[in-house]
Amino acid sequence: MIQIRHLIFIFIFFILLPLSGFSQSRIPLWLGFGGGYGMAFHSTDGTLQCLNDPACPVYKSGTGGGVMFGVSLDWRISSGIGLLVRSNFFPSTAKMTSEDSRAFTKNENGEVVPLVRSHILNANLNSLNTDLFLNFHSGNFHFFGGGTFGLLMSPEWSSSSEILSPSNVTFGNNRRDTLFFPEQSIANAASSQLGISAGIGYDIPLSKRAILVPELSATLPLGSLISTSEWKQTIVALGVSLRFGVSVIKPEEFRKIQLIDTVTVKHPTIVGNRFSLGKSIAKTEIQETEDLKITIETTTRTDTSIIGAEPPPKPKPPVAKLAMVGVYASGEKKPLETITVRGKFVTEGFPMLPFVFFEGNSAEITDRYHQITSPEGFSLDKLTPSPLIQHKDILNIIGSRMVQYSGTKITLHGTSDPTTENSDCALAESRANRIKQYLTTIWGIEEKRIKVTQSSRKCAPESPTTSQADEGYEENRRVEIDSDDDELLAPMLRTRYIEITEVTPQTIETDVSGSTKQNITSWKLTGEYNRKKFFGESGTGAAHNQTHNFTDEESRAMQNGEQGALEVSYSLTDSEGLSDEQTIDIPVTRDTIRQAVERLSLMHFEVLKDKLNRSAKAAIKKFVKDLDDEATISVVGYSDNLGEQDLNNRLATGRANAVAEYIKNIKPSATIIRNEGVGSTRFPPGISSHSLPESRFLSRTVQIEILRNWQDEH
Numbered sequence: 001m002i003q004i005r006h007l008i009f010i011f012i013f014f015i016l017l018p019l020s021g022f023s024q025s026r027i028p029l030w031l032g033f034g035g036g037y038g039m040a041f042h043s044t045d046g047t048l049q050c051l052n053d054p055a056c057p058v059y060k061s062g063t064g065g066g067v068m069f070g071v072s073l074d075w076r077i078s079s080g081i082g083l084l085v086r087s088n089f090f091p092s093t094a095k096m097t098s099e100d101s102r103a104f105t106k107n108e109n110g111e112v113v114p115l116v117r118s119h120i121l122n123a124n125l126n127s128l129n130t131d132l133f134l135n136f137h138s139g140n141f142h143f144f145g146g147g148t149f150g151l152l153m154s155p156e157w158s159s160s161s162e163i164l165s166p167s168n169v170t171f172g173n174n175r176r177d178t179l180f181f182p183e184q185s186i187a188n189a190a191s192s193q194l195g196i197s198a199g200i201g202y203d204i205p206l207s208k209r210a211i212l213v214p215e216l217s218a219t220l221p222l223g224s225l226i227s228t229s230e231w232k233q234t235i236v237a238l239g240v241s242l243r244f245g246v247s248v249i250k251p252e253e254f255r256k257i258q259l260i261d262t263v264t265v266k267h268p269t270i271v272g273n274r275f276s277l278g279k280s281i282a283k284t285e286i287q288e289t290e291d292l293k294i295t296i297e298t299t300t301r302t303d304t305s306i307i308g309a310e311p312p313p314k315p316k317p318p319v320a321k322l323a324m325v326g327v328y329a330s331g332e333k334k335p336l337e338t339i340t341v342r343g344k345f346v347t348e349g350f351p352m353l354p355f356v357f358f359e360g361n362s363a364e365i366t367d368r369y370h371q372i373t374s375p376e377g378f379s380l381d382k383l384t385p386s387p388l389i390q391h392k393d394i395l396n397i398i399g400s401r402m403v404q405y406s407g408t409k410i411t412l413h414g415t416s417d418p419t420t421e422n423s424d425c426a427l428a429e430s431r432a433n434r435i436k437q438y439l440t441t442i443w444g445i446e447e448k449r450i451k452v453t454q455s456s457r458k459c460a461p462e463s464p465t466t467s468q469a470d471e472g473y474e475e476n477r478r479v480e481i482d483s484d485d486d487e488l489l490a491p492m493l494r495t496r497y498i499e500i501t502e503v504t505p506q507t508i509e510t511d512v513s514g515s516t517k518q519n520i521t522s523w524k525l526t527g528e529y530n531r532k533k534f535f536g537e538s539g540t541g542a543a544h545n546q547t548h549n550f551t552d553e554e555s556r557a558m559q560n561g562e563q564g565a566l567e568v569s570y571s572l573t574d575s576e577g578l579s580d581e582q583t584i585d586i587p588v589t590r591d592t593i594r595q596a597v598e599r600l601s602l603m604h605f606e607v608l609k610d611k612l613n614r615s616a617k618a619a620i621k622k623f624v625k626d627l628d629d630e631a632t633i634s635v636v637g638y639s640d641n642l643g644e645q646d647l648n649n650r651l652a653t654g655r656a657n658a659v660a661e662y663i664k665n666i667k668p669s670a671t672i673i674r675n676e677g678v679g680s681t682r683f684p685p686g687i688s689s690h691s692l693p694e695s696r697f698l699s700r701t702v703q704i705e706i707l708r709n710w711q712d713e714h
Helices: 002-022 387-391 394-404 425-442 470-475 552-559 614-623 645-666 693-697
Strands: 029-049 058-075 081-106 112-138 141-152 156-165 177-185 192-202 204-207 210-221 231-246 252-271 273-276 281-288 293-309 323-327 333-335 339-350 355-357 410-414 450-452 478-482 492-504 507-511 520-529 532-539 546-549 565-574 579-601 632-638 672-679 702-709
Touching (some): 029 081, 029 210, 058 231, 081 141, 081 231, 112 177, 112 192, 323 579, 339 552, 355 394, 355 693, 387 394, 387 693, 394 425, 410 425, 425 478, 470 693, 520 552, 532 546, 552 579, 579 614, 614 645, 614 702, 645 672, 645 702
Parallel strands (some): 339 579, 410 450, 632 672
Antiparallel strands (some): 029 058, 029 231, 058 081, 081 112, 112 141, 112 156, 204 210, 210 231, 273 293, 281 293, 323 333, 339 492, 410 478, 507 546, 520 532, 520 565, 579 702
16 A cells, blocks of 8 residues: 555656646756654544553543654746645654543551542654645745645554552552553554645755755644544644755747947038938847856947037027915825815804903003004904904904993903012002003093092902913903993994805915026016915025915905905016016815804803803893794803813803803793813814913803804894
8 A cells, every 4th residue: 555655656756847847937846855843732532542441541632743854846837836745754752641530549547549540641653644735935935735645654552650649559560650551553543644734934045956945834634543533643843855956947038239339420511410320230149058048139230420510509488387286284285276265154242351461560551452543444343353353452442332332431440460560559550540541542531431440458350360370470460341331341243244164275385396497587476366465475596485374364355255266476587588477377166154153252251250240141141132943052161271171171161051051041942952161172263372361361251153044044
C-alpha cells in the first residue's frame, strides 16, 4: 500500500515538471528539502482506554510532537497562484495523563480512603505525510491550503501508573509507580489519515535560483487514529526548506532605439527657423542573456535644422486671470458658483437696557455710546435690529421717547463699584448728572422731568454684581434710568423685516495667481452688487489675492431689493501700456422660509434672579394679546457667563419657567412647544460675546418666539 501511494506521488511530480514550461514566470518550478518541528495536540471523546480494558483509566487529552523532515515541489503557475506539494516523515510522540480514585484502600491509620492514582499513556505515532495545496503569492509571502494524506507506520503505546495517595500504599513491586503495560502495537490503528491544512510562508532569496522558505502550518484531522475510539491528532508545524529553481523560462522583450543626429545650418537670408527630417535606416538584432531574449530594433536618422534670422518680437499684453473661491463653514475651499442668502420674516421686540456704564473712577460717557450734537436726523426706525447695537443709542432712545411722550419723567440713579471705587457717592452722583446734562442739552428735556437721586452713604447698586473680577467691577459702575411710564422703557419694536439666517459661503476669496506678474504697473480689483461696492483694492506691481467676509449690511443688501449677482472685476496694466480685464458674475440666490416669526426678548433679569418685574409682565401681556390658536410659542432662558455653569443653567431654566407660567396664566390656550433654559452655553439673538457689561446684562433674558405660517397672518 505504501509503495503504491509513493508511485502516485512520483507520477504527479513528473507530470507537473514538463507542464511548467507553459508558465509565464521566470522560474516556475522550485524543488526543495528541509525540516522542522511539529507540535501535536491530542483529544479524545472520553472512551480511549489502554488495552481496551474497562478497568483501565480513560484518557481525554494530551500533547506531543517531534522533528520532521521531507521534500517539496512548488509549481508557480502564474505570479499569483500555484500548487505546493510536500512529503515529510514525522516521528510524532503523544503523552496523555489521567487520574482516578475509583478504588479504595486503608491508610496508615487503618481508615478506608480512596486510592488516588495517576496514569500516563505514551505513544509513538510515526507517519509519512503528503500535502497537496493551492498556493497564493503576494510579494515574498505565500498562503497555502488544501488536503493532507498520512500513513501511520507501526504505531506503538505504553502505559504506566503512580500512586498519589495514601502514602502507605505501594504496587506489588513495592514501588509507588509501575509499568501498567509495556510498549506494544496500538490495536485497531487506522493506517490512513486524512486532514485539511493551511499555512503561511515567506521567501528569503539567497541567490537567483535559491530561496530559504520558513513556513507555519496547521493540520486538522478528518478521522480518528484508531477505529474503536475518537482519538484525533491536531498538528501545528514550523518548518524551513531550501528550494532551488529549475526550468527557467526566458520572456521575450522588444526594444526600440532611435539614434537621431541633427545638423545645424545657419541661413540668415530667411526669417525664422526650419526643420527637415532625414531618411530613417532600421536594423534588427537579437540578444540573449541568462534570463531574457531581447529583440532590438535600431533606427538611425540625420535631420537638418536651419537657423534663420530672428523675427521682430511682438509685445504680448498681460493676462488678467481671475477665479473665485468660497470658504465654507467646515473650512473646505472650492470654486464659487453661487451665493445663497437665507432669511425669514421677523417681527421683533428688543429689550431696553436702561443702564449706562462708565469707566473706572470716571463720570464721562464712553465712546461706545453714540453721542449726537442735534436730534435732527435721528430716527428710531433707522436703528439696526440688534439689542447690543441699539444700546449704543440708549440715551438717544430715551431722549426721543421723552420728546414723544411729553408727560413722562425719569429718575437717574448713579452707582459706583464697592471694591474698586469704594462705593463713592460723589462719583455716582456725578455720573447721573452727566446723563442729565446730555438729555437736557442735546434733547431739550426740562430739568424738572429728570430727577437725580442723592445719597451720602454707600452708593453701590441695589443688586450689585458680586464677582470679584473686572467683569463684576465694570457692571457696578453705572447709571440706572427708571420711569413709572411703561411706554418710556418698553421694548424696541421692529415691524416685519427679513432677518438673515445664513449666507453660504460667508467668506469668499479672489484668486489672481494665474495672472501676469512681470512688468505690471497698476491693477484694480472690485466687487459690487447692484452697483453697491462691497470690496475693492488697487495697487502697483503684481496683484495679490483678497479675502472678504460678508457683513450684515451686505447680506441684507443681497436679500432685499432687486435680484442681482455679485460682479467681481479685475484689471491690470503693464509697462508697455497694454492692459487686460476679466469680470466674473456670481449669481445670488435668495431663500426665504415660508414662516413668519414674532419675537420678544424681555428686559434683563437682576443678577442671580429669575422673578418677572412689572415692565416685563406688561411687555408679555401686550405681546401675546392677539395670539391665535394655530400659533406655537417657544420660550428660551439665558444667563451671562459669570459664576458656575450649573447655577447659570438653573437660573436660565427658572427664568424660562417664570415666563411660560405667566403666559399660561393670561393665555391658558397657548401652545408652548419649547420651554428650556440654555444658560450661558448659547448667546441670545443679537449678542455675540460676554465681553461688555451691557452684553452680559442683555444675556440675563428670556426670548419668547411665536411662529406662524404666512397664510395664518393677517
